Amino acid sequence: MTTRLPLILLLNALGLAIFFSWYLPVNHGFWFPLDSGLFHFFNQELVKSRAFLWLVAITNNRAFDAISLLAMGCLMLSFWLKEDKSGRRHILIMGLVMLLTAVIINQLAQHLMPVKRASPTLYFTDIYRVSELLHIPTKDASKDSFPGDHGMMLLIFSAFMLRYFGKKAFGIALIIVVVFIFPRVMIGAHWLTDIVVGSLTAVLIGLPWCLMTPLTDRLIAIFDRYLPGNGNKIKTNS
Template identity: 85%
Template sequence: MMKRLPLILLLNALGVALFLSWYLPLNHGFWFPLDSGLFHFFNQELVKSRAFLWLVALTNNRAFDGISLLAMGCLMLSFWRKADAEGRRRIIMIGLVMLLTAVVINQLAQGLMPVKRASPSLSFPDIYRVSELLHIPTKDASKDSFPGDHGMMLLIFSGFMLRYFGKKAFVIALIIVVVFAFPRVMIGAHWLTDIVIGSLSAVLIGLPWMLLTPLSDRLVDLFCCYLPGGRNKIKTNK
């Protein structure tokens, strides 16, 4: 752990600096024009293109969240299929540790970040709401959108892919992040900075202490040994 401590602290410092670059400036400095401009660009496109309107509506339906889980599951399944029985069990436990990590980091971020703001669709007057244009179930607003919990989960997934499955899996995971997190920005349910500031800074601060220390490996070993089907004997990772 001591060899990785400088890297952990560097990533933490980047996370803090990223958050403060948005939090400290008056009206969030250069970030607000970027947030506002991006929201208004996509908001106008909703009434210019019927196809775009339907695309945004469908990709923010709850069913689409299930597709994001399926995409993550398929990526892990590609490694699970190549592993032996012990390796398959370990991959499942890595998934459980990942979910536990996501819950803990999300709860800490929600509790410790001194920010509460509504989504852009609730912040600007005279804008278009997808739910009003189509009258179908879709998430186009949030009373507390910061940090983006959906984006945070996807970024944590990406971190676990890099740690346990390599760079190629990491690149695929980042593509999944963009495909499944950005529709929230396009519809106005999240500001861009909910993800690139809120989610990313929380992940940079919290995730290194899990993945760059023995903690994640030890939790995986514990789950492998003591959950049903385990051998009740912890294997030491060298």
């Protein structure tokens, strides 16, 4: 992989444009009516439909996060099973580099973005909370919801799938993103802009410098060299 500087800078500029379109206007400009309208739509549905209430409660239980990890693991496993010993090692090390990249970008975003805000369920009054309607363990609030860390991790996973496994894997990964991110918005634990502004901005600014440069390939090669069990030379993508 050679450094694709023009595209990196374009994606960085897009990320900054998205962020400042939300951050600079008074009351977040056109974003706030979208955030508010979406939250209140789903919040009213909680008391209109018992089935919807249970769906939202279950999909925001901590156990559902494990299912998201399982879905990502199954996608990677589908490629791992097709590989020889060297290829399987490559996929495992790529997963390790992906996790390391996600942790670093998430930490930088949490500390460098000049935003701290509560979730809609804590911001608005006279609203319904799933935890009060059903009294079961579920995440329906956050004191600091921006940027959405869960969404950030899933978006980074999708980008790694595109970089190392191609467009089909990327399409499947995007379905996983929607399925496992949107319940946070429906329950009110996140604003829509926590993801489409916060998470996406962090990914557009940080991730191109990892995936559109030789950085991740070099990290994979370094881990392959020093981690136990290196019997073959690892493959590299270009």
